[in-house]
Amino acid sequence: MQVCRLLISTVVLECCCICLTVVYCQNADTLRAENILNMSLAELMNVKVVSATKTQESIKDISETVYVITSRQIRDRGYFTLEEALSDLPGIQFRNVNGFNSYIFMRGAPNQNNLVLLMIDGVQINELNSGGFYGGGQFILSDIEQIEVVFGPASSLYGTNAVSGIINIITKKPDRREGHVEVLGGSFHTGMAGFNIKNHNKEKDFGYSISGQYKTTEKADLKGENGDNNWTDEMENFENDISLAGRFGIKQFSAGFDYQNKKSSRTTNSRSVNDIYLDKNTLWDIMFLNAFIKYTYSKQEKWSINSTAYYRNSTVNRNTISHIIKATDTTAGSQVGYYRPNHLVGLENHVTFKPYRKLKLTGGIIAEAESLADGYSISVSGSENELPVFPLKPGFLSNQLLSYFVHVNWKVAGSISFDGGIRHDFSSYYGQVFIPRCGLVYNKDNLILKTSYNQAYRSPRPWDYNYGTGNNDLSPERMRSLEFAADYLVCRNFNLGVSVYVNSISDIFTKEVSETGERWINNDALNTNGFEIHANLLAGNFDIYANYTYNNSFNQNEIFAPEISRHTANSGITYSVREKLVLNLRLSYTGERTNPFIIPSTGNYLIDDALIFHGCISYTLLRDLVLQMKINNLFNTEYYHTSNLIEGRYRQPQRCIILSVAYNFHIR
Numbered sequence: 001m002q003v004c005r006l007l008i009s010t011v012v013l014e015c016c017c018i019c020l021t022v023v024y025c026q027n028a029d030t031l032r033a034e035n036i037l038n039m040s041l042a043e044l045m046n047v048k049v050v051s052a053t054k055t056q057e058s059i060k061d062i063s064e065t066v067y068v069i070t071s072r073q074i075r076d077r078g079y080f081t082l083e084e085a086l087s088d089l090p091g092i093q094f095r096n097v098n099g100f101n102s103y104i105f106m107r108g109a110p111n112q113n114n115l116v117l118l119m120i121d122g123v124q125i126n127e128l129n130s131g132g133f134y135g136g137g138q139f140i141l142s143d144i145e146q147i148e149v150v151f152g153p154a155s156s157l158y159g160t161n162a163v164s165g166i167i168n169i170i171t172k173k174p175d176r177r178e179g180h181v182e183v184l185g186g187s188f189h190t191g192m193a194g195f196n197i198k199n200h201n202k203e204k205d206f207g208y209s210i211s212g213q214y215k216t217t218e219k220a221d222l223k224g225e226n227g228d229n230n231w232t233d234e235m236e237n238f239e240n241d242i243s244l245a246g247r248f249g250i251k252q253f254s255a256g257f258d259y260q261n262k263k264s265s266r267t268t269n270s271r272s273v274n275d276i277y278l279d280k281n282t283l284w285d286i287m288f289l290n291a292f293i294k295y296t297y298s299k300q301e302k303w304s305i306n307s308t309a310y311y312r313n314s315t316v317n318r319n320t321i322s323h324i325i326k327a328t329d330t331t332a333g334s335q336v337g338y339y340r341p342n343h344l345v346g347l348e349n350h351v352t353f354k355p356y357r358k359l360k361l362t363g364g365i366i367a368e369a370e371s372l373a374d375g376y377s378i379s380v381s382g383s384e385n386e387l388p389v390f391p392l393k394p395g396f397l398s399n400q401l402l403s404y405f406v407h408v409n410w411k412v413a414g415s416i417s418f419d420g421g422i423r424h425d426f427s428s429y430y431g432q433v434f435i436p437r438c439g440l441v442y443n444k445d446n447l448i449l450k451t452s453y454n455q456a457y458r459s460p461r462p463w464d465y466n467y468g469t470g471n472n473d474l475s476p477e478r479m480r481s482l483e484f485a486a487d488y489l490v491c492r493n494f495n496l497g498v499s500v501y502v503n504s505i506s507d508i509f510t511k512e513v514s515e516t517g518e519r520w521i522n523n524d525a526l527n528t529n530g531f532e533i534h535a536n537l538l539a540g541n542f543d544i545y546a547n548y549t550y551n552n553s554f555n556q557n558e559i560f561a562p563e564i565s566r567h568t569a570n571s572g573i574t575y576s577v578r579e580k581l582v583l584n585l586r587l588s589y590t591g592e593r594t595n596p597f598i599i600p601s602t603g604n605y606l607i608d609d610a611l612i613f614h615g616c617i618s619y620t621l622l623r624d625l626v627l628q629m630k631i632n633n634l635f636n637t638e639y640y641h642t643s644n645l646i647e648g649r650y651r652q653p654q655r656c657i658i659l660s661v662a663y664n665f666h667i668r
Contacts (some may be wrong), residue, residue: 028031051148051168053407054157055352055362063419063452065499069147076574076582078616078630080658082139087588088570090532090547091151095563097650099237099268100284102135105163107151107503108528109552110563114458115146115163120258121171123290127314128346130344130463131161131371137215138241138260142180143196145172153456153481156423156437157405160459163479174198174207174247177667186658190217215241218419220653228601230648231272232449236280239264249371257291266322271646278324285317303353316340318390326384333384339377339391344370358411368401376464380450388550392436397462402426415444430459430476446489454481464509470517475522479505493538503528525556546571563642567591582618588610597647610639626662631655
């Protein structure tokens with residue numbers, strides 16, 4: 001039934017695309033100028049991104065597949081979390097545990113968010129000890145200019161964790177005089193209050209911005225039968241996020257910071273029904289602080305220097321209650337507290353030089369020093385109702401990293417360009433890693449052809465080295481990727497694209513179980529081949545998109561990878577009436593996939609396919625006041641995600657209705 005609905009919806013959307021395309025291509029000059037983005041797709045292909053090469057390049061000139069999520073799309077579609085914004089892209093799947101974290105899989109590679117590199121304005125925010133990152137509501141979406149998503153390996157520029165791809169959140173520059181305040185509320189006790197203030201002095205070339213927000217939500221009803229009988233009717237589940245960010249700029253200098261404090265229940269990390277764990281009173285409290293100062297100097301566009309010093313801190317705070325063991329007739333139970341501080345300081349210098357118009361050379365040196373907890377410091381109370389004392393400071397490991405990279409972009413001849421590069425890392429943890437990349441782009445008239453070969457790696461972290469009985473001989477996981485892509489601009493506002501890729505990950509960390517205990521070893525492999533198809537149409541006041549992804553992921557024994565669906569698809573339509581009234585309808589389809597464990601409620605491994613609809617209505621009142629209502633899971637469909645934590649599956653949120661009011665003002 002779900003597949004039929006998907007096919008019908010896709011056919012309808014594609015028919016709309018074809019019909020509107022015929023009309024649009026014949027009458028391109030007669031359509032109204034106030035289309036949904038005020039830019040044609042031809043112009044959007046020239047949008048500059050920095051994530052793929054660390055220098056500004058047009059999307060059409062980059063050999064990797066890059067998608068850009070604009071601030072307008074974030075606003076008109078009513079995204080509440082980073083995952084919601086990414087969910088409309090091809091090639092992305094999720095494991096949402098509706099708890100202290102959620103996980104993003106790019107192009108068929110399941111992971112703990114440690115195969116994807118997440119950055120804000122080019123500064124990495126992956127958790128230092130484990131290498132993963134945290135999804136959720138802590139990102140200030142109203143202050144985002146665009147989200148750049150680069151698919152495929154990027155370790156030749158960024159080093160470890162840039163395996164399946166990178167996500168770079170680009171914030172709005174402090175180059176304007178304006179402000180924004182917003183409040184919202186909705187289902188599952190969801191609420192938010194946030195603000196942005198930007199000021200700029202053009203004469204003194206000085207600007208600053210300050211942004212902050214508070215978000216809270218209980219995400220879904222997971223009690224009793226509603227949560228697949230994994231938890232009791234007393235279950236407690238919440239997420240409270242506090243975020244603060246600042247940007248400052250004067251002439252060639254800029255600086256900034258991002259503070260995120262994420263507090264959430266850890267209930268969904270373990271089952272409470274027929275298990276030893278209590279499903280309330282837990283607290284996962286993690287803090288991220290990232291700061292940078294940058295100097296940029298350019299000389300007649302021929303060469304430029306960028307020097308950035310940065311500080312990163314990701315700490316699981318002392319008041320964390322990881323889990324609570326129930327009291328029994330013979331024991332009083334206990335609360336278990338965790339503490340894990342981590343720090344990093346780094347310096348990156350890179351130079352871009354254009355000896356002549358068709359050749360650009362970029363090179364850089366990175367030096368980092370880490371001080372990381374060798375594991376959690378743990379404290380245990382004497383009762384399930386007694387808080388544990390704050391854990392002591394854990395032992396620390398130090399790591400020094402020195403890296404250099406070189407990247408070349410060469411306009412070989414006419415419509416053909418070549419880009420390639422290398423990176424060489426020297427780590428006191430895992431030794432040396434050498435990573436190459438290369439690609440070709442053919443760009444002429446309305447046709448873009450791309451091919452690229454990339455490698456990547458994920459280094460072992462203290463979390464990996466010290467797990468169980470420990471293994472200091474772990475080597476980095478490695479990935480090799482080959483991709484072909486084509487994009488054809490049918491007419492000024494309609495394009496079709498396809499990407500075909502073959503990925504291979506080797507030396508995957510695999511859990512070894514023996515009589516002495518458990519540890520990680522390098523053993524497994526994952527091979528993925530697949531393709532993505534996308535179509536976009538801008539016609540008058542309509543913005544229509546559709547995409548489909550096929551993934552074939554299997555291990556060295558030719559067994560299909562659990563948690564990965566072969567088929568996913570997304571489509572949506574936005575209609576704007578003179579930018580006053582904006583209507584948006586989106587749908588996402590995820591095909592069947594298998595769970596790592598047998599699901600107790602069904603007795604098998606199967607997670608059914610799901611077709612989910614989302615809607616959003618925005619109305620601008622008095623030019624600066626915006627009212628919005630969004631509905632996620634419009635038809636209240638019951639659907640599930642996989643789990644690598646519990647022997648079960650995760651029920652996803654029921655219908656969620658959110659109302660918001662935003663006011664935009666100008667500073668005189």
